[in-house]
Structure formats: C-alpha cells, structure tokens
Amino acid sequence: MRTLITPLATLRDRGRAMSVPQKLATAAAGAAAAALGATALEVRRRVADSDASPGSGIDLVRSVVARMTTPLLPDDYLHMINPLWSARELRGKVVEVRPETHDAATLVITPGWGFQASYQPGQYVGIGVSLDGKWHWRSYSISSAPDRAARGRGTITITVKAMPEGFMSEHLVRGLAPGTIVRLALPQGDFVLPDPPPAKLLFWTGGSGITPVMSMLRTLHRRGTMPDVVHIHAAPNRGQAIFRDERVALAGTHPTLRLVENFDDEHGILDVSKLEAACPDWRDRQTWVCGPAPMLEAAERHWESAGLGQALHLERFSAALTASAEGGHVVFAKSGREADLDGATTILEAGEAAGITMPFGCRMGICHTCVIPLKKGMVKDLRNGAEYQENQGVQTCVTAAAGDCVLEI
Amino acid sequence: MAISDVASFAHLSAADVEALGGEFDAIRRDIEAVRGEKDAAYIRRMIYIQRRLVVAARITLFASMFPPAWVAGTAMLAAGKILENMEIGHNVMHGQFDWMNDPEIHSGTWEWDTTCPAEQWKHSHNFLHHTFTNVIGKDNDVGYGILRVTSDQKWHPVNLGQPVYNALLALLFEWGVALHDLDIEAIRKGNKDPKEMKRQLKSIGRKVRRQVGKDYVIFPLLAGPAFATTLSANFTANIARNLWSYLIIFCGHFPDGAEKFDEEQLEHETKAEWYLRQLLGSANFEGSRLLHVMAGSLGYQIEHHLFPDLPCNRYPEMSVRVKALCEKYNLPYTTGPLHRQYGQVLRTLMKLSLPNKPAAPAPQRPARVGRPSPEELRQHRGPIPPQAAVA
Numbered sequence: 150m151r152t153l154i155t156p157l158a159t160l161r162d163r164g165r166a167m168s169v170p171q172k173l174a175t176a177a178a179g180a181a182a183a184a185l186g187a188t189a190l191e192v193r194r195r196v197a198d199s200d201a202s203p204g205s206g207i208d209l210v211r212s213v214v215a216r217m218t219t220p221l222l223p224d225d226y227l228h229m230i231n232p233l234w235s236a237r238e239l240r241g242k243v244v245e246v247r248p249e250t251h252d253a254a255t256l257v258i259t260p261g262w263g264f265q266a267s268y269q270p271g272q273y274v275g276i277g278v279s280l281d282g283k284w285h286w287r288s289y290s291i292s293s294a295p296d297r298a299a300r301g302r303g304t305i306t307i308t309v310k311a312m313p314e315g316f317m318s319e320h321l322v323r324g325l326a327p328g329t330i331v332r333l334a335l336p337q338g339d340f341v342l343p344d345p346p347p348a349k350l351l352f353w354t355g356g357s358g359i360t361p362v363m364s365m366l367r368t369l370h371r372r373g374t375m376p377d378v379v380h381i382h383a384a385p386n387r388g389q390a391i392f393r394d395e396r397v398a399l400a401g402t403h404p405t406l407r408l409v410e411n412f413d414d415e416h417g418i419l420d421v422s423k424l425e426a427a428c429p430d431w432r433d434r435q436t437w438v439c440g441p442a443p444m445l446e447a448a449e450r451h452w453e454s455a456g457l458g459q460a461l462h463l464e465r466f467s468a469a470l471t472a473s474a475e476g477g478h479v480v481f482a483k484s485g486r487e488a489d490l491d492g493a494t495t496i497l498e499a500g501e502a503a504g505i506t507m508p509f510g511c512r513m514g515i516c517h518t519c520v521i522p523l524k525k526g527m528v529k530d531l532r533n534g535a536e537y538q539e540n541q542g543v544q545t546c547v548t549a550a551a552g553d554c555v556l557e558i
Numbered sequence: 559m560a561i562s563d564v565a566s567f568a569h570l571s572a573a574d575v576e577a578l579g580g581e582f583d584a585i586r587r588d589i590e591a592v593r594g595e596k597d598a599a600y601i602r603r604m605i606y607i608q609r610r611l612v613v614a615a616r617i618t619l620f621a622s623m624f625p626p627a628w629v630a631g632t633a634m635l636a637a638g639k640i641l642e643n644m645e646i647g648h649n650v651m652h653g654q655f656d657w658m659n660d661p662e663i664h665s666g667t668w669e670w671d672t673t674c675p676a677e678q679w680k681h682s683h684n685f686l687h688h689t690f691t692n693v694i695g696k697d698n699d700v701g702y703g704i705l706r707v708t709s710d711q712k713w714h715p716v717n718l719g720q721p722v723y724n725a726l727l728a729l730l731f732e733w734g735v736a737l738h739d740l741d742i743e744a745i746r747k748g749n750k751d752p753k754e755m756k757r758q759l760k761s762i763g764r765k766v767r768r769q770v771g772k773d774y775v776i777f778p779l780l781a782g783p784a785f786a787t788t789l790s791a792n793f794t795a796n797i798a799r800n801l802w803s804y805l806i807i808f809c810g811h812f813p814d815g816a817e818k819f820d821e822e823q824l825e826h827e828t829k830a831e832w833y834l835r836q837l838l839g840s841a842n843f844e845g846s847r848l849l850h851v852m853a854g855s856l857g858y859q860i861e862h863h864l865f866p867d868l869p870c871n872r873y874p875e876m877s878v879r880v881k882a883l884c885e886k887y888n889l890p891y892t893t894g895p896l897h898r899q900y901g902q903v904l905r906t907l908m909k910l911s912l913p914n915k916p917a918a919p920a921p922q923r924p925a926r927v928g929r930p931s932p933e934e935l936r937q938h939r940g941p942i943p944p945q946a947a948v949a
C-alpha cells in the first residue's frame with residue numbers, strides 16, 4: 150500500500166524515463182529524500198538534512214537548485230506553474246471521463262513527473278481525490294496496457310464501477326470534471342501477467358473485476374502474440390458488461406482467444422459447475438480470477454480442493470468490512486510487534502505495552518507529536534468517533550483500532 | 559500560582575469549571591464538523607501567495623543595486639518569510655491541516671524557513687509550551703531561560719541586564735528559537751544528556767548551513783554585481799522577520815493579565831482546568847485582518863491555546879464564542895491594541911530587571927467566603943479517570 154512518502158522514496162529509480170528538466174527537479178527531490186523506505190517524519194528530516202556532495206554536472210545544478218529552494222524542494226515551486234511538474238507527490242491529470250456502461254466509466258489520466266510508465270498488466274494504482282478539502286484514497290486496477298513506446302508521456306486508464314452509495318466510486322464515475330488533478334501512488338500488486346505468458350490461460354472475471362484482465366488482454370493483443378486463452382466473464386446483463394464490444398472484437402481477431410459470456414438475467418448465476426462445462430481443461434490452465442467476493446471464495450475452494458492452488462491468481466477489490474468494528478489486531482510493521490486491542494485502548498498505549506518506543510507529547514490530542522502513518526485498516530478517534538482510513542497519519546494518543554490495522558512504526 | 563489561587567477564577571465552583579470545559583469541547587466539535595474545502599483553500603492560498611512573494615523578491619533583488627528594487631525586494635522577502643514562519647509554518651506544524659491528509663501540508667513533513675529544525679520546534683513548542691503553558695519550571699517559554707517575566711521567578715543580579723538581553727533576543731530571535739529546544743536551563747544546571755545535545759546540535763548545524771548558505775552565499779553569488787546589496791537585503795529581511803515574530807510572540811503570554819502557574823497546578827489537572835489555564839495564561843491583541851494574518855493568527859492567542867490544532871482561519875469566529883463564554887462565566891478575556899499589549903510587556907520586563915519591591919500591604923485576594931478551599935476542591939474532583947485526559 151501507499152505510504153505518505155512513496156513517491157519521494159522511489160525518485161531515484163525513476164530517472165531513466167524522464168526528460169532533462171524533469172530529471173533535475175526529481176533528482177533534487179531525490180537528493181533530499183536520500184534513502185528508501187523512510188517515514189514521513191524521516192523525510193522531513195531529510196529535506197532539512199540533505200547535504201548531497203556535488204558530483205557530475207547535473208548533480209551540481211541539482212544541489213544548487215535545492216539549496217536555493219531550501220527548506221522546500223524545486224518541485225514545490227514548479228507545480229505552481231504546472232501541477233504535473235512535481236515528483237514530491239505523484240500527480241495526474243484526468244483528461245477524459247469516458248462512460249462505459251450506465252454505472253461505469255473509464256478515466257484517462259496523464260501522470261505527472263516521476264510516474265512509472267513501466268507498470269505490469271494487472272497491477273493497480275492508488276488514486277487520491279480531494280473532496281471537501283480532504284484527500285481520499287482508493288485503489289483501482291489499471292485497465293490500459295503499458296505503452297513502453299510512449300516513454301513516460303503516455304496516459305493510463307482506470308475503469309470504475311459506481312457502487313451503490315459508494316463514496317468515491319460515485320464521484321469518479323459521475324462527478325469528476327476532466328482537468329481535475331488527482332494524486333497517484335505507484336503501480337503495485339502481483340496479480341500480473343508473466344512475461345512471457347504461459348501457453349494456456351484462463352481468465353474468470355465478474356463485473357468490474359474485468360479491469361486488470363482487460364489490461365492483460367490489451368497487452369497480449371498489442372504484442373500480437375495471443376496464447377491459448379479462455380476468458381469467462383459474468384455480468385448482471387448485456388448492458389452492464391464493461392468493454393463488451395472490445396472483447397468481442399478481440400475474440401474475432403485472435404482465433405486463440407475464446408470468449409464465454411454469462412449474463413445473469415439470461416443465463417442465471419455462473420457457478421463452478423457451469424465454469425467446468427465452459428472450460429473443461431481448466432486444470433491445465435494458469436488461471437486469473439477477479440470479481441465479487443463470493444466468486445473469489447468459490448474459485449479458491451474449487452482450485453484448492455483440486456490441489457491446484459498454485460495455478461490460481463486472485464485479486465480482491467474489497468477488504469474485510471471494518472467500519473463499525475471495535476478493537477482489532479494491530480501490527481506495528483517496522484518493529485514487527487503485534488497486539489490484540491479492545492476498542493478503548495489507544496494505539497499509543499498498545500505500542501508502549503508492546504515495548505515500542507512510541508513518539509508522544511501531550512497524550513491528550515493537541516500537540517501531534519504522536520502522529521504515525523496508518524498503512525492498513527481503520528482507527529477511530531476516541532474523542533469524537535471520527536474514523537481514519539489507511540494512508541494517513543493518525544494521532545495515536547487519541548485513537549483506537551477499529552478493526553485490524555497496520556501502523557508504520 | 560495554582561489555578562485555584564488565580565483571583566479571576568476564584569468564583570467558579572468545580573462544577574462550573576467542568577461545565578465550561580464542556581462548552582469548549584462543543585466549540586471544538588462544531589469546528590471539526592464544518593472544516594473542509596474552505597479551510598483547505600485558505601492554507602493553499604496562503605502558501606501560493608507566500609511562494610510567489612519569495613520568487614518575486616528573489617528576482618527583484620537581482621537588481622538590488624537600484625535602491626527602489628532593494629527596498630521592494632527586501633520588503634517582499636521579509637513579508638514572505640514572516641508569512642511562512644507565522645501563518646503557514648507555525649500553524650501547519652501544529653497539525654491544524656493534518657485532516658486534509660495532504661503530505662505536502664502536514665505537521666509530519668513541514669520544514670520551515672528558519673534556522674530552527676521543525677522537529678525540535680515541535681518538541682519545545684507544540685508539546686512543552688502548549689501542554690505546560692505558563693507553568694514555571696516546565697514551560698521554557700516563560701522567559702526563554704534568559705528573561706525574568708514574572709515576579710514569581712527569583713531575582714538574580716544577572717537580571718539587571720534584562721533590557722539589553724531583551725533587545726538582543728528581539729534582533730536575534732531566529733537564533734534564540736533555533737537554540738531553544740536545547741534547554742539552556744538544563745544545560746546550565748548540568749542535567750542535559752550530552753548525547754542528545756550532540757544530536758540536536760548536529761541537526762541545528764545542518765539546518766543553519768542550508769539557511770545561511772541560501773541567504774548569504776548562493777543568492778548573493780548568483781546576483782553577481784548585486785552581491786553586496788543582495789546580501790544586505792537578505793540580512794535585513796531576516797532581521798525584520800526576527801523583530802516582528804519577537805514582537806508578536808511576546809504579546810502572547812507576557813502582557814498584564816496573562817497568568818503564570820506553578821507545577822502544583824499540573825497535578826490532577828482535568829481537561830477542563832487545562833482549558834482554563836490556557837485561557838488565563840494567554841493574551842490576544844486587536845487589529846485588521848492583514849495584521850492577524852501577518853501575526854500568524856497569534857492575535858487570537860487565546861483561541862490558539864485552547865484549540866492549537868484547529869485551522870487558524872477559524873479563530874475569528876471561535877473568538878466570538880470564547881468571548882461570550884468568558885462573559886457568561888465572568889472570566890477575563892485579555893486583549894487590547896498591539897502597541898498597548900507590547901507596552902505592558904516592555905514595562906514588565908524593565909520592572910522585573912530589578913528585585914521585587916518588598917511587599918508593602920500584601921495584594922488583597924478576593925474573599926472566599928463559602929467557597930471550598932483548593933484542597934477541598936481537589937478532593938471533590940478526585941483523581942482523573944484515565945479517559946479524562948483523552949476525552
């Protein structure tokens with residue numbers, strides 16, 4: 150998952166795909182960020198501390214520019230000219246919102262400096278959108294195929310299905326104006342198409358679970374080397390089947406790609422026995438499954454009981470529902486400690502009880518000394534019940550676990 | 559003094575104090591409920607204005623051989639530094655905008671344009687000063703370890719030099735702040751951990767190198783023929799920022815009416831009493847919106863101390879409610895024009911450079927007929943339940 154500073158931390162790896170001015174700015178930021186895997190607190194320290202010794206010509210210019218802008222980074226000024234000219238926080242510009250079905254849309258995003266164009270088909274990105282002043286983060290699989298030829302100047306697409314009462318997905322599908330600047334986290338995930346792909350594949354997708362597989366299909370199509378692929382896709386009805394025209398066209402172009410469609414209103418729900426009928430040689434295929442939770446569970450059981458767990462790759466879109474949970478299992482990631490908490494013990498107390506040197510000041514929620522990035526899960530503010538989700542710093546002295554969570558300390 | 563000895567507080571019962579605490583909590587909840595795009599836009603706009611000012615200043619100073627350019631550039635740079643330190647840096651580092659979940663405007667990542675490393679500032683200021691506000695012996699901001707600001711501090715012949723120290727501190731304020739977290743008092747008494755001191759000094763040294771390098775080496779060198787005038791402009795801007803921040807900050811806790819407390823106060827202090835201590839220990843000043851922005855909203859020192867991590871752009875509306883509460887509970891709300899507040903600070907500093915006058919008739923405390931004694935009060939409240947510190 151994305152941490153507060155992922156973009157800074159990985160700046161150095163990104164130099165290759167960038168133009169010279171980009172390189173200058175990112176390099177300066179990189180000098181400031183110095184090493185990998187820092188916490189937000191460490192980055193701040195680094196920004197203050199960086200004293201990179203000038204080496205080559207570019208290094209010299211870079212270190213001079215950063216010394217002119219200290220304690221800020223060149224990026225902090227450049228993004229005022231163009232919002233995409235900053236690698237301090239990865240940014241992207243939504244250039245188009247393309248409706249796919251009545252409740253799904255594809256967002257075409259031009260990433261700013263520092264974004265890796267070399268993602269693997271099947272990976273997802275974190276997208277941060279500012280709503281009423283606050284940045285909210287969700288993950289979305291990239292539905293486009295990586296385009297190495299674009300050399301960092303291309304676009305990526307994500308495809309979002311509006312969930313009923315979904316906070317972010319509704320906004321992305323129906324409320325996002327083209328031109329909006331979003332934040333991005335680097336592509337990640339191991340639900341990916343190997344290169345070269347196996348000789349025989351099965352894709353089983355349901356609903357919006359098509360997105361990562363679409364990226365794989367598009368990649369195979371672009372390379373012009375379609376192996377033996379069976380793609381079974383389930384949707385509530387014809388109208389709600391995302392990318393239907395394109396998938397049908399692909400199957401027409403590539404004889405080795407067989408498309409099996411299941412529309413719940415016409416064919417009934419697709420279960421494992423139907424799946425076996427549609428693809429009798431499923432045992433011989435490396436399989437990628439993405440869709441609603443019950444579908445994933447069915448697949449997992451089925452492949453496990455056949456002793457074929459190794460051949461199965463799953464992508465889950467939803468984590469366990471934790472919103473109303475009280476307490477939970479807390480992992481302190483860096484120190485490798487864990488604890489089971491009730492809903493009244495603060496994270497700070499728990500960390501200390503687990504033997505971790507937790508930062509703290511007032512212990513009453515006013516000084517913000519105790520802020521630690523929450524990497525996964527949710528915590529609740531004991532003062533007002535406010536909930537904080539992953540990817541933000543939380544005041545450990547006044548928050549308790551609301552379900553299982555992971556803290557970066 | 560302990561809170562229960564503060565005259566202006568003596569008329570409140572324990573139940574009154576808790577009720578008042580509840581009213582302050584309600585103000586916090588109301589602001590938390592409405593903070594959103596408006597507040598985010600405010601801080602972003604401040605940051606944009608400040609960065610544009612600085613860029614404009616630096617460019618203008620390339621022509622600083624011409625006196626009008628020198629004056630304009632210096633003024634913009636000073637304004638930029640003041641805005642950055644006061645309205646932006648100080649407030650962002652308090653976590654007032656952490657709720658935006660924007661790592662670029664976050665207390666955990668902000669580094670400000672002054673020689674004091676953010677990390678040390680957050681310890682000495684956010685934690686020590688804001689938690690132990692005005693508690694002599696705990697809050698090093700009570701006189702900053704070099705000034706005698708209350709007659710409760712013992713007089714020493716060294717204090718005779720107070721007018722001079724005060725002037726020097728004003729001019730070199732940035733450097734005073736940079737060294738503040740080292741805790742001069744602890745060093746003097748010899749109970750500072752040398753390892754910690756070395757670490758702190760190293761971190762200050764690095765920050766100082768970069769700050770000094772920028773203002774006194776890189777920009778003057780880049781200006782070529784304008785080397786000397788750029789140098790003098792940058793120097794002047796830094797001094798102007800020092801004087802201004804000194805002025806504002808001294809008006810926060812040293813004017814008449816801002817109470818000091820002793821360590822006894824901290825024992826068994828409830829959240830409500832903590833609020834009261836913040837209220838009684840701070841002083842506001844009055845002025846235009848521009849003055850308040852340039853003062854980092856510290857003209858609302860009282861609101862700032864009651865709610866240090868709520869967005870500063872909300873202080874004006876909070877002040878209306880805080881003032882009303884003070885009237886309701888018959889409590890002082892210390893404020894006045896900036897010049898008067900500073901006049902009082904100066905008078906106190908001068909007066910306290912001399913030993914206390916042998917107390918003639920002891921100052922009359924208001925009669926406490928029918929009120930429980932401080933001891934009784936404390937027993938009534940009992941120990942704080944563990945949640946009270948949090949709730």
Ligand SMILES: Cc1cc2nc3c(=O)[nH]c(=O)nc-3n(C[C@H](O)[C@H](O)[C@H](O)COP(=O)(O)OP(=O)(O)OC[C@H]3O[C@@H](n4cnc5c(N)ncnc54)[C@H](O)[C@@H]3O)c2cc1C
Binds near residue numbers: 287310312317357361
């Ligand atoms: C790796 C990954 C890739 C993803 N890729 C995509 C993608 O390509 N396309 C896409 O549309 N989405 C994708 N998602 C899901 C996406 O991140 C959001 O979860 C989804 O868009 C809903 O967000 P929201 O803010 O609208 O939902 P919320 O407002 O958080 O909730 C949405 C709705 O679901 C309910 N709900 C919330 N959580 C759960 C839960 N755990 N189980 C059941 N119901 C729940 C709520 O009550 C509400 O009705 C992906 C998720 C992950 C983890």
Ligand code: FES
Binds near residue numbers: 515517518
């Ligand atoms: S320790 Fe001060 S806010 Fe948590």
